[in-house]
Amino acid sequence: EDQVTQSPEALRLQEGESSSLNCSYTVSGLRGLFWYRQDPGKGPEFLFTLYSAGEEKEKERLKATLTKKESFLHITAPKPEDSATYLCAGLDSSYKLIFGSGTRLLVRP
């Protein structure tokens, strides 16, 4: 069965303290790995798509990487405004997105 698992469930960082969020996946025929950011009471906001192992994408303080079994979202020198839930999802062979349950990130000033 296709599955996406995110860890940790919650992460507290001090402003400026870099860290990584993990997304491990077992999705047959993976057609893409997506990262979204979700603020409380809002819909998911698209961040990145990765298509093949070794691919990396960056946006401001965020960098997403992909291996054959997992993806990482690296956050460099985070700011309080980076506090949100980060969702990872794999697009399966029938083009359906399989979501993980998310990592809640809190960045303290």
Add this chain to the structure above:
Amino acid sequence: NAGVTQTPKFQVLKTGQSMTLQCAQDMNHNSMYWYRQDPGMGLRLIYYSASEGTTDKGEVPNGYNVSRLNKREFSLRLESAAPSQTSVYFCASSRDLRETQYFGPGTRLLVL
């Protein structure tokens, strides 16, 4: 460009009542989706429409029906609401099934 819009934002229903959640997109996307999000669980696909005129079941379709009214609009209907359908419902759209999905702001539904 409003993107994906959903109405209503919040709704309270009694068990057995029916309602329709509305979704519209102005990005000229072909594919549209309905998800539900429950605490501690990932978003789960209820139904999707690959293109105008087609609809298919997702992971959790029981208790729901959908209508792809035209290219812009995709509605989700609960015929007889149950407490287990208390959730946050998100609509999304994409250029086609392979492309990035863009989400609406959600509808919070409470079934008493």
